[in-house]
Amino acid sequence: MIEIEDFSITFGSGKNQIRAVRNFNLSVAEGESYGLVGESGSGKSTVLRAMVGINSHWDGTIRVAGEALTHKRSVESRKHMQMVFQDPYGSLHPRRTLDDTLSEPLVIHGLDNREERILKILKEVGLGPEFRFRYPHQLSGGQRQRVAIARALILEPRVILLDEPTSALDVSVQAEILNLLSALRKAHGLTYIMVSHDLAVVGHLCSRIAVMNRGEIVEEITEDQMRTGEVTHAYTKQLWTASQGYDRAALETFQEFA
Amino acid sequence: MTMNKMKMTGFETSSPGEAPLISVRDLHVRFATPKGQVHAVRGVGFDLGKERLGIVGESGSGKSQTGRALLRLTAGNGSIEASRMMFDGKDLMQASAKTMRSIRGSRISMIMQDPKYSLNPVLTVGKQIAESCRRHENVSRAEAKRRALAMLETVRIREPEKVYSLYPHQVSGGMGQRIMIAMMLITNPQVMIADEPTSALDVTVQMQVLSLLDDMVRERGMGLVLISHDLNLVSSFCDRVLVMYGGRIMESLDAKNLDQAQHPYTRGLLNCLPRLDGNHDDLPVLRRDPAWLTEGDDVPEGGAA
Numbered sequence A: 001m002i003e004i005e006d007f008s009i010t011f012g013s014g015k016n017q018i019r020a021v022r023n024f025n026l027s028v029a030e031g032e033s034y035g036l037v038g039e040s041g042s043g044k045s046t047v048l049r050a051m052v053g054i055n056s057h058w059d060g061t062i063r064v065a066g067e068a069l070t071h072k073r074s075v076e077s078r079k080h081m082q083m084v085f086q087d088p089y090g091s092l093h094p095r096r097t098l099d100d101t102l103s104e105p106l107v108i109h110g111l112d113n114r115e116e117r118i119l120k121i122l123k124e125v126g127l128g129p130e131f132r133f134r135y136p137h138q139l140s141g142g143q144r145q146r147v148a149i150a151r152a153l154i155l156e157p158r159v160i161l162l163d164e165p166t167s168a169l170d171v172s173v174q175a176e177i178l179n180l181l182s183a184l185r186k187a188h189g190l191t192y193i194m195v196s197h198d199l200a201v202v203g204h205l206c207s208r209i210a211v212m213n214r215g216e217i218v219e220e221i222t223e224d225q226m227r228t229g230e231v232t233h234a235y236t237k238q239l240w241t242a243s244q245g246y247d248r249a250a251l252e253t254f255q256e257f258a
Numbered sequence B: 001m002t003m004n005k006m007k008m009t010g011f012e013t014s015s016p017g018e019a020p021l022i023s024v025r026d027l028h029v030r031f032a033t034p035k036g037q038v039h040a041v042r043g044v045g046f047d048l049g050k051e052r053l054g055i056v057g058e059s060g061s062g063k064s065q066t067g068r069a070l071l072r073l074t075a076g077n078g079s080i081e082a083s084r085m086m087f088d089g090k091d092l093m094q095a096s097a098k099t100m101r102s103i104r105g106s107r108i109s110m111i112m113q114d115p116k117y118s119l120n121p122v123l124t125v126g127k128q129i130a131e132s133c134r135r136h137e138n139v140s141r142a143e144a145k146r147r148a149l150a151m152l153e154t155v156r157i158r159e160p161e162k163v164y165s166l167y168p169h170q171v172s173g174g175m176g177q178r179i180m181i182a183m184m185l186i187t188n189p190q191v192m193i194a195d196e197p198t199s200a201l202d203v204t205v206q207m208q209v210l211s212l213l214d215d216m217v218r219e220r221g222m223g224l225v226l227i228s229h230d231l232n233l234v235s236s237f238c239d240r241v242l243v244m245y246g247g248r249i250m251e252s253l254d255a256k257n258l259d260q261a262q263h264p265y266t267r268g269l270l271n272c273l274p275r276l277d278g279n280h281d282d283l284p285v286l287r288r289d290p291a292w293l294t295e296g297d298d299v300p301e302g303g304a305a
Helices: A044-052 A075-079 A098-108 A114-124 A141-153 A171-188 A199-205 A223-228 A234-242 A248-252 B003-009 B063-070 B097-103 B125-136 B141-154 B160-164 B173-185 B203-220 B231-237 B255-260 B264-271
Strands: A002-011 A018-028 A033-038 A059-064 A081-084 A159-163 A191-196 A208-213 A216-222 B022-033 B036-048 B052-056 B078-081 B084-087 B108-111 B191-195 B223-228 B240-245 B248-254
Touching: A002 A044, A018 A044, A018 A216, A033 A044, A033 A199, A044 A059, A044 A081, A044 A159, A044 A191, A075 A081, A081 A141, A098 A114, A098 A141, A114 A141, A141 A171, A171 A199, A171 B264, A191 A199, A199 A208, A199 A223, A208 A223, A208 A234, A216 A223, A216 A234, A234 B203, A248 B203, B022 B063, B036 B063, B036 B248, B052 B063, B052 B203, B052 B231, B063 B084, B063 B108, B063 B191, B063 B223, B108 B173, B125 B141, B125 B160, B125 B173, B141 B160, B141 B173, B173 B203, B191 B203, B203 B223, B203 B231, B223 B231, B231 B255, B240 B255, B240 B264, B248 B255, B248 B264, B255 B264
Parallel strands: A033 A191, A033 A208, A081 A159, A159 A191, B052 B223, B052 B240, B108 B191, B191 B223
Antiparallel strands: A002 A018, A002 A059, A208 A216, B022 B036, B022 B078, B022 B084, B240 B248
């Protein structure tokens, strides 16, 4: 479904040049759920932003469903790949009702039956029709993230890119959103790429996980390796250990990976 | 002291026999808003010794307001009430604004969540640390600078001289939080209130920051209140945990016994965490019971039945 080869992105030039992502290769099958984990600055979000066309100056090849993406994206090509952002407080327009927010992608892509589609999608993400004319400030964080998911889903995409979809939420709300995401994937046969710094969250939703450090994939692991902690690369091991909770003895063995 | 009794009261510190550093009973924080009164903290009581006490809860559970009330940092429309709020023999409820100023930052410090917003963007970090020192103690500029540099070294910043003259936007999140800790520790406080000190940080950096706080508790005998929403983190780091919901303490228990928690709210919170060794099944969703907000009204404050 998604193939990325020799992908790289560089920001800035001269001595301020930062190679945010380099030698990046990825292959995700249709209906798969793939995870990207890494610490801040590892380039994981940058990859997603290039895929949806927010960053346009990447090098390499990105193929979605066999078709190579061009740097200047057509409106139609954007329809099949949608993104859910980290912060539900920042990603919804504060002065637009949910109806406006959900209609906008429909207008851009010239889809009809808008009312019907909006009511259907609200129901799917677990919000009733009474939410349709509310503003974001009238919703809780979890409800807002449901709207952000509805906005991505309303175009009936085949791929959804999730950029830390639950990191701004409480653990109880996080469980609800994770359950919703896995139910939607089953119902629509969606392909997910999920970015997170939380190994447990990625491990819950994804079957294969790439660990990134300083713009490169250091290791690709399966869900079984994630459960048992039988990983080969030292960086992955360290990340896994740190996710187990506070451990003074383990901390002494930590090192910097440059 | 039996385990059972500990759970019942929540007032027992990890070092029985010693007088607690902070003792709070029946704390209420209320806010007057245009939409009516918001009762954020409802009858919280606990004792803090020279230990690591964790307060966990979801957003809106009143955990941060509990920490802020101790330092009288509650917003202007808020009111604090408590039948007892003692710090080292002083009654904080009766203390004048002047007394509070002498305690705040000097004997009880607070680390805020996000270093990006808590550091002054137009002063170098070194100046800010030295200012905290000069504000509370009568020392010369040179002495304050020397102590600030020493403090930066204590929080394991490699090139203190270089970092001293950096501005907050030039440092990373983890380093920013270490600078905040340096600023708060330079006055050698007896109690540190850390309000989500690591939730903006990467897991490995989070461990390093926590180990610094751990050192302070072990080596200086400081009391630490760690406010967090991360149950796993708190249970692995703290000695004791208070679980809050709706402004009340639902349960108080030893951190190492967290997996044996009795209260349905604590159990619910634990169950809805995705686990590294878990499978892809749907996570159990937390069900809230309105009865939790009234239970125990007939027993002393803070006691979770």
